[in-house]
Amino acid sequence: MKASPARWAPWLAATAGLALTVLVFYPGYLSFDSADQWQQARHASYNSLHPPLQAMLWHYLDRFWPGPGGMFSLQVMLYWAGLALLVAQLKASAALRVGLVLMLGLWPPLFGLLPHLWKDVPMVALLVLASALLLHDLRRPGLVTRVSVLGCLVLICALRHNALLAVVPLAGWLVWREVASRQWRLSTPLKLLATVLLSAALQWLASLPARAPSVTPADSPWSVVALWDIAAVSLAENQLLFPPGFARADVDLALLRERFLPYSNTSLYIDDAFRHSLFVPYNDAERARLRRAWLRLPVEHPAAYFTHRARLSALLFGLHPGVLPDRMVLMPGIEPFADNPPISANQSKLNRVVQNGLNALIDTPLFAGWLYLLLSVALAVAAWRRRTQPQARLVLVLLASTLLYSLPLTLIAGSAELRYLIWLLQGGMMAAVMLYWPPAPVQSAP
Incomplete structure (x- = not known):
C-alpha cells in the first residue's frame, strides 16, 4: 500500500x-x-x-x-x-x-x-x-x-x-x-x-x-557555586564570610568587588584566590565546613542571599536582557584548549x-x-x-x-x-x- x-x-x-x-x-x-x-x-x-x-x-x-x-x-x-x-x-x-x-x-x-x-x-x-x-x-x-x-x-x-x-x-x-x-x-x-x-x-x-x-572522580563540584554565593552575600553584608582556608590571605572586599560578576561564577576562579575543590580535593572537615557555611546563608543572611538569588534568576529568565552578555546566551565559535588540534568554526x-x-x-x-x-x-x-x-x-x-x-x-x-x-x-x-x-x-x- x-x-x-x-x-x-x-x-x-x-x-x-x-x-x-x-x-x-x-x-x-x-x-x-x-x-x-x-x-x-x-x-x-x-x-x-x-x-x-x-x-x-x-x-x-x-x-x-x-x-x-x-x-x-x-x-x-x-x-x-x-x-x-x-x-x-x-x-x-x-x-x-x-x-x-x-x-x-x-x-x-x-x-x-x-x-x-x-x-x-x-x-x-x-x-x-x-x-x-x-x-x-x-x-x-x-x-x-x-x-x-x-x-x-x-x-x-x-x-x-x-x-x-x-x-x-x-x-x-x-x-x-x-x-x-x-x-x-x-x-x-x-x-x-x-x-x-x-x-x-x-x-x-x-x-x-x-x-x-578511566574516570577520575571530581570532589564536591558544588563548591564553585557555594563560594560564589558566599562571595555575593559577603559583598552585600560588607564583610568576608568565607570559612578559614577558602580565600587567599590577601583577599579583601576590594578584590572581591573586582572579581565578582552577578551572572557567572567563573570570574572568581581565574587564579587561586578562592579555593574550590575541582583540582585539589577537600578533606572531610573542609568539605563539611564549606557546606555548613553555604547552607547557613539563607538562615543567617536571608535578605542578602535571596537578593543575590533573585538577581541571578532575573538574569537567567531574561528579565534584564541588556545586562547579560550575549555569550551567556549563545557562544558561536570554537575555543582552543590544551592540545586539541586547531579547527575553525563554520565561516x-x-x-x-x-x-x-x-x-x-x-x-x-x-x-x-x-x-x-x-x-x-x-x-x-x-x-x-x-x-x-x-x-x-x-x-x-x-x-x-x-x-x-x-x-x-x-x-x-x-x-x-x-x-x-x-x-x-x-x-x-x-x-x-x-x-x-x-x-x-x-x-x-x-
Whole structure:
C-alpha cells in the first residue's frame, strides 16, 4: 500500500531541517566546557565534573570522524529525528506536519543552541525522543515502546547531574500507564513509591559510566557555586564570610568587588584566590565546613542571599536582557584548549547571515525564559481543563518535567546561561503542539 503524503511529510521536513543545520553550523560550536570534553575524549581520560558518557561516546566517534563534526552530526540527527517522530503522531495534514516540524526545529533560541556541543543539547534531543515515544504509546500501547522510553531516560540522566529532575515525572507516567494497562489495583502511594524506585534505578544505571577506571572522580563540584554565593552575600553584608582556608590571605572586599560578576561564577576562579575543590580535593572537615557555611546563608543572611538569588534568576529568565552578555546566551565559535588540534568554526556566508540574525534576536522576548515560563503555566491551565483527554494528561506530565528541571535553577545555578533553560523552551513549544494538535485516534486511554 502506498504511504500517504502525511505519513512521510514530517520525516521529509526533518531531513530538510537537518541538511540546513549542517550547512549553517557544521562542525558545530565548542565553548571552553565543550573543548574540555573533546580533549578528554581524545585521550580517553575523563573526570566526573561533567558526566562522562558524552565524552566516552565522543572518544569512539573521534576515531573515525576526528574533530567535533561527528558529535555535532549525531546530536542534530537525534534532535531532528525526535521532532519528526513526535509530529508523525499528530492528526494533521502533510503541509501542517511539515510546518510543525520546521517551526519546532527552527525556533530561534532552540536553533541557536542546537550547534553547541553541550550536554544540554543531546539531553533535550533525548527528551524530545522520549516524549515522542510516549505519545506513540498513547496511540499504540506496547512494552517495546515503554522500554525504549526507559532507555532514553537512562541516557538523559547520564548527560547532566540534575537531569533526574526532568525524568521523574516521565518515569511516573510510565508507572501509571503500566499499572493501568495491566489492570493492577495499586493505591496512589504505592504508585508514587514505584515512581521513586524506578527513578532511583534509572539514576543508578546512569551513574555506571562515572565508575569506569578511566574516570577520575571530581570532589564536591558544588563548591564553585557555594563560594560564589558566599562571595555575593559577603559583598552585600560588607564583610568576608568565607570559612578559614577558602580565600587567599590577601583577599579583601576590594578584590572581591573586582572579581565578582552577578551572572557567572567563573570570574572568581581565574587564579587561586578562592579555593574550590575541582583540582585539589577537600578533606572531610573542609568539605563539611564549606557546606555548613553555604547552607547557613539563607538562615543567617536571608535578605542578602535571596537578593543575590533573585538577581541571578532575573538574569537567567531574561528579565534584564541588556545586562547579560550575549555569550551567556549563545557562544558561536570554537575555543582552543590544551592540545586539541586547531579547527575553525563554520565561516560560510550562510553561517554569518543566520548567526547574525540569531544574535540580533538575543535581547528580544524570544530568547527570554520568562516567556516560556508563562507559556508553560498557561498550557498547564489549559491541559488541566482537558485532563479527561489522554494527550492533555501527557502534556501536564511534560510541563511538570520542564518546570521541575528549570525552577530549582533559581537556587542551584552558578550562572545565567540560556542553555540551562533549554528544556523549558523546548518542552513548552512541544506541549503547545501536543495540546492543540491532537494525536491520531487513541487505542487505549488508561
